[in-house]
Amino acid sequence: MFFSGVLVSGVVAGLVVVAVLILLFWLSWRVAEPDEALIISGFRTGGDTEAGESMGFRIVTGRGTLALPGFTKVRRLSLEAHESQIVVPCVSQQKIAVSLGGVVVYKVGDDFRSIANAARRFLDRPAQELESKVQNVFVGHLRSIAGSMTVEDMISDQDKFSAHVRERCSGEMESFGLVIDSFQIQSIGSASQYIEYLAMPHQAEVEQNARIARADADREAVAREQAAQAQIAQSIRDTSIKKAGYQAEVDRAPLEAQRVGEASGEERPRAAPGGDPPAVHG
Numbered sequence: 483m484f485f486s487g488v489l490v491s492g493v494v495a496g497l498v499v500v501a502v503l504i505l506l507f508w509l510s511w512r513v514a515e516p517d518e519a520l521i522i523s524g525f526r527t528g529g530d531t532e533a534g535e536s537m538g539f540r541i542v543t544g545r546g547t548l549a550l551p552g553f554t555k556v557r558r559l560s561l562e563a564h565e566s567q568i569v570v571p572c573v574s575q576q577k578i579a580v581s582l583g584g585v586v587v588y589k590v591g592d593d594f595r596s597i598a599n600a601a602r603r604f605l606d607r608p609a610q611e612l613e614s615k616v617q618n619v620f621v622g623h624l625r626s627i628a629g630s631m632t633v634e635d636m637i638s639d640q641d642k643f644s645a646h647v648r649e650r651c652s653g654e655m656e657s658f659g660l661v662i663d664s665f666q667i668q669s670i671g672s673a674s675q676y677i678e679y680l681a682m683p684h685q686a687e688v689e690q691n692a693r694i695a696r697a698d699a700d701r702e703a704v705a706r707e708q709a710a711q712a713q714i715a716q717s718i719r720d721t722s723i724k725k726a727g728y729q730a731e732v733d734r735a736p737l738e739a740q741r742v743g744e745a746s747g748e749e750r751p752r753a754a755p756g757g758d759p760p761a762v763h764g
Contacts, residue, residue, distance in 0.1 A: 514547075566585070566616055581671045587663040
């Protein structure tokens with residue numbers, strides 16, 4: 483009985499230990515989602531970035547890891563893309579006030595150095611702080627670049643303008659651990675109607691070309707209509723001539739028959755005077 487009681491107690495104790503270990507594993511296991519990075523700080527969590535720089539926390543992406551509760555702290559840093567609308571009042575090279583509107587799409591970089599930089603600056607910080615820093619970067623560089631360009635250049639080559647802005651902003655964004663997915667200029671406006679005045683000559687040329695095209699189309703339509711009417715008139719004339727020819731043949735047929743009959747009557751022997759037929763000799 484003693485040994486059986488000890489055996490049962492040992493089995494129960496073993497089950498309790500296994501249950502505790504399973505519970506501890508379940509509480510300690512953390513999984514990083516595809517669009518986030520785990521930032522683990524605390525007991526023995528120091529790590530190196532991909533560049534070999536030492537940091538006081540560990541980064542986990544795309545997999546699971548153990549983090550002991552009470553000894554380590556696990557926080558999540560989003561790697562998803564963000565979109566920010568930017569509206570900037572600027573002054574062009576010609577000292578003309580313009581309003582530039584654009585949209586930038588950005589995110590935390592996927593490499594460990596970018597994640598570490600972003601974690602140091604924005605982890606557990608309000609989302610408005612990240613938005614504000616991005617806005618400040620683009621507003622400053624947009625004003626600087628717009629000041630070195632004419633309004634005509636901004637309008638005629640917006641892709642080059644956008645690429646120049648991305649190039650100028652990318653270095654400063656990388657220092658925050660952020661990368662630019664895209665940046666596009668969406669609108670260029672001017673309160674002085676300078677842009678509208680630029681469009682007037684082109685608009686006048688377009689309207690003139692439209693009027694010329696309409697006039698050419700009208701002339702072509704009239705010419706085609708006249709040609710069609712001439713064809714109809716010619717067809718009517720040809721039909722009338724054919725009808726007249728047929729009618730002349732019809733009218734000529736009785737006269738021809740009468741003429742033939744008269745000619746045939748003249749060739750018959752004439753009767754003797756007195757009405758007696760000519761004598762027939764045997």
